[in-house]
Amino acid sequence: MKKEEIFLGDWRRILLGNAPWEFMLEVFIRTIIIYIALLITWRLLGKRMSAQLTITELAVMITLGGLASVPMQMPDRGIILGVLGLAIAILFQRGLNLITFRSRKAEVITYGDVAMMVKDGVLQLEQMKKNEITKDQIFAGLRTHKIQHLGEVKRAYLETAGRFSVFTAENPHPGLSILPEKDEQLHQAEPQDHTHAACEQCGKIVKRAELKNKACPNCNNTHWTYAVAA
Template identity: 25%
Template sequence: MDILVRSLVIFAFLWFVVRVGGKREVAQLSAFDMILLITVGDLVSQGIVQEDYSVTAAIIAVATFTLAGILLNDLTFRFPRFRPWLAGRARVVVRDGEPLLQTLAGERMTIQDLHEAARQNGIRRLRDIELCVLENDGSFSFFTRNDDKDDKDGSSGGPDPLG
């Protein structure tokens, strides 16, 4: 029973740390960040199982984390009012070609992170972006001015996916 309680406490703490820590994709993590995460994993496991290295302790800890994750997802589904608080919300980081620096700072992201994500999506200049949204999972969704032009004149180059 002790391992179950410890697992729940560590799960709640890690959930809080991830929520406060900002949105970043694993692909955006540096080598140091990855090493830090692995080290945190080892420290967390020691805190959960103390000196009980049995298979049963490991199964209880993993099962507790799994069930807590499922419960958290279920809560976000059943209670939409709490979804932004539990799962986060998407944030607009560029509007009409202008980066929203306060929003980026609030998400602990730099303008360089934004430029890198834009380049990875084939966007050369921020002024070409009508809207950029930082999604809950840390990925960016870009809507460029060219997208609108293609949609308005019907020359998107392919069949309409909706019919």
């Protein structure tokens, strides 16, 4: 479009573009058809698309949005091409699901693997670094499972879909608090185990009598805090 053809008060162009008013009816019809095609596509892709999305499912969803928008709005683009694109997206996703179902290696390459974030009440720092996840993110995930401190956790896994799976310990031991640092009122109300201390970095628990300002035996951190009583 040429510069001299642009006017701020040209509301017809702003609202309709260069299409005639009659194209509004065509847009309505196109939208209904593409909407129905999207519903069918979503149904064919399976129940996982209604739950939390994996990386490939998110990519398909974005692709569907791009494929659906063009035939709905562009008068020089036919609907058949958009529907064909939706069909290709279905075939690609189903083919990828079949490959990952048959091959564990392909599944790990495509979706990633489950990572252990907490083991016996201690944060797994190497896995946290590898998966680029922070301590606060882990604590937030644990709080959704009504965990109060790390001593209650036997195992905590970061699933490939980004959720946390938590297995609680049958016999909880003292552990590092997972409450937000700014909530001083709740921290003061927590029952403290005065015979143990917790590493601020990994949550390793040691007896205070054996501490003597030494570094954490698990991560070599030298900063300690109180341990929450089991």
